[in-house]
Amino acid sequence: MSNTLASVSSVPAMFLSRVRESGDRAAFRYPVPGADGAPEEWATLTWAQTRDRVRDIALGLHVLGVTPQARCAIASSTRVEWILADLGVLCAGGASTTVYPQSTASDAAFITDDSGSMVVFAENEAQVAKLTEQRSKIPGVSKVVVFDGEGDGDWVMTLAELEARGAEIAQERPELFEELIASIEPDHLATLIYTSGSTGRPKGVRLDHANWLFEAESVGRLSEEVRESGYEMMDVDDVQYLWLPLSHVFGKYMLVGQIQVGYETAVDGRVDRIVGNLAVIRPTFMSAVPRIFEKVYNGVVMQAKQGGAAKYRIFRWAAGVADRVARVKEEGGEPRGLLALQRAVADRLVFSRLRELFGGRLKFMVSGSAPLAPELGRFFYGAGLTILEGYGLTETSAGTFVNRPSEVRFGTVGKPMPGVEVKIAEDGEILLRGGNVMRGYHNLSGATEDVLGEDGWFATGDIGVLENGNLRITDRKKELIKTSSGKYVAPQGIESRFASLCPYASHLVVHGDRRPYCVALVALDPETITGWARAHGLDSLDYAALTKEAKVEAMVQEAVDRLNADLPRHETVKKFRILPHSLSVEEGEITPSLKMRRRAVEKKYEDLLEEMYEESV
Structure with missing residues (x-):
């Protein structure tokens, strides 16, 4: 394992250690517009160049008054500036708060205000407009720093202006940057990530530097473990392709692993560019x-x-x-x-x-x-x-379980990451303990105690079983369906299997709690259903018309029949309805991390659900 973690007490200290070890090596690749209308190109930052930009951002924030553990929010899609801003906040001694760029103005204001953020990094003018609209509700924000856009000479400044201020301080006080980093303690707040809210109001999860250092060390130990089994995991010569939302804990985790190991990361959060970028970047690993x-x-x-x-x-x-x-x-x-x-x-x-x-x-x-x-x-x-399925939550700093290349078991999320303890409660709930478990929820009295015991065991809310040390998750504790006959149904497993049986559907929503049988709502995938329609002579129909087409219903019925063939009778889907629209983040039906908001979908389409139960089976 790299010695990057030797005697470090914070993520910034680990970052400086990485720079000393790998200064001239490539750290990040990112897309930039081509000159004079030419195609996009990929620019590179070495670790040393990354350090210089991060230093200027950190010192610029210091000038703005960012003090130890003061929160700074980032409202942006995944891009290299997100990473630089995050590291800059941490190196200034502050803590990063994440805001999904798809958030509504009111949701962005809630997270910004609830977190107590004093500075907000905004990706573009659209994000600035949200903040401006809600300015009266975020009185604690003293400055907005925009990546793409212009400053207003008052509340909004550009990232370039912030870096210029920091560069001036670096010239005047070259020792200040490392002094700020040296003052950061392991128990200082590093990240305040708000859960994506699939089951209600987002909760702010407090993760400190010790949480991330634990995860970094765990990644290093895992790489050693895998190497000893005759396989390769991650090393300094690898190239990661990173598109994951950095507002989500999964993306943050992959960045911490990068600092620990030292591999290069190509960054581009545009989902529609993933396949095309893969052929250009030719990564050695990626997460999705x-x-x-x-x-x-x-x-x-x-x-x-x-x-x-x-x-x-x-x-x-x-x-x-x-x-x-x-x-x-x-x-x-x-x-x-x-x-x-x-x-x-x-x-x-x-x-x-x-x-x-x-x-x-x-x-x-x-x-x-x-x-x-x-x-x-x-x-x-x-x-x-090889796809290695893993498992983690915001409350466990993401990385908690993962399949090993030497022992892939589909349907399970593998064994615990090094240093993580697991046990199954009497009711089947998965309990976890380790240095990756959060320090608590933010501004929610009693919520932490509901899930985190004095003995350090965290109640995940997920139901599962251990099979030869591998964890199989059967469902969310709050999402288990209990039919009126008393039979339990785990909808997530049924829904994920349907995804492999019907390539023309984006989501299956199984419903049946306190009902006599299960029914489902089906959302079509706009891209693949268009191709299917063309092949079946229906290319003149738009998406809405296709949802009502008998041939489409017959195609979905065939997939449902294949799904039901391998299910116990009480789990089978007796009826379905094709939704008139695909599920979207904008409509609040899925989270920005692409998880379905089951209750929101059921509420929105409750008339369709009732209709299926009013008919005879």
Whole structure:
């Protein structure tokens, strides 16, 4: 393991150690507009160059009055300036608060005010406008720093202006930067992340420097553990592709791991650029939420179908080979005989092209934030693309469990990260303990005590079982459905499996609590359903019209029938309705981290749900 953590007491101290060790190596790549209308290019920052920019931001914030543990909010999509601002806040001794860029003006104001933020970094004029609209509700904000946009000479200044102020101080007092960092203690607040609110009002989670140092050390120990088992995890020569929302704890975790290990990260939060960027960056690893893997898989299916019946038959045959290969490998074996020959043929016809789609150099990918359908994981695994499903919460600084490359078990989230303890309560709830567990919720009296015992065990709210040390999560404690006959149904597992059976749907919402049977709402995927419509002579219909089309209903029914075939009777979906719109962040139906807000969807479409129960089965 790198000695980056030797004698450090904070994330900024770890960052300075990394700079001393890797100063001339590339730290970040990021897209910049090409000159004179030319295509985008990728610029690079070395660790030393990153340090210089972070220093100027930190000293600029010091001039603005940022004191130890003072909060500064960041309202921006994932981009290199987000990272520089975050490190600048930490190196000034402050604590970062995250605001999803998709947040409404009122939600942004709530988080900014509740956190007590005194400075807000805003991505562009749209974010500034939200803050300006709510200015009377955020009286504690003394300055807004905009990445893309102009200052107003008063409340709003540009990032370049902030850095210029900091550069002046660096010239006058060159020792100040490291003095500020030396004053930061492990128990000082580092991050105040607000949960994405899938079950109600967002909660501010307090994570200190010790939390992140624990996670960094755990990443290093995991890399050693994996290396000793004969596999490679992450080292200084790796390249990470990072698109994850940095407002979410998963993205922050990947940055802390980068500082610990020292690998390069290519940063671009534009989801629609992921596939194209992968071919350019050619990363060795990346992290994503299941929806991204579903979209890639769905795109491959559509391409195969559009290639004609013969090409689609080849794809389906190759997918079957991938599944059989994956199951052999899950048991610790390697394909032999006929299966080995079939894999070689499938690799030449399908798998090699799929790997090239991801850049051709991936050692592994990490999936988190929501359940990954085992069928989907096996498809990629059998094709030579390993997805390591993991698990964590904002309250546990993200990284808590992950599958190991030497022991992939689909349907589980693997074993605990080094240093994390786990036990299962009598009611099945997963309890966790370790240095990654939060210090508490912010401004919520009693809420911390509800989930965090005096003995340090954190109640996750998730239900699960341990299988040979691997954790299988069966559902959220608050989302378990209990039918009127007293039978329990875990909707998340059903919903994630449907994703692999119906590439034309983005979401299945299973409903049935205190009802006689389960029904479902189906949201179509705007991209793949358009391709399906074209192939079935329905390209003249728009999205809304397709949701009412009998052929579309028959296609979804076929997928539901296949889903039901492997479910116990009380878990089967008896009826469904196709929603007139896809679920969106803007409508409050999914969180910015792409988790479904089940209660919000059920409330919005309660008439459709009632209609299905009013009819006879």
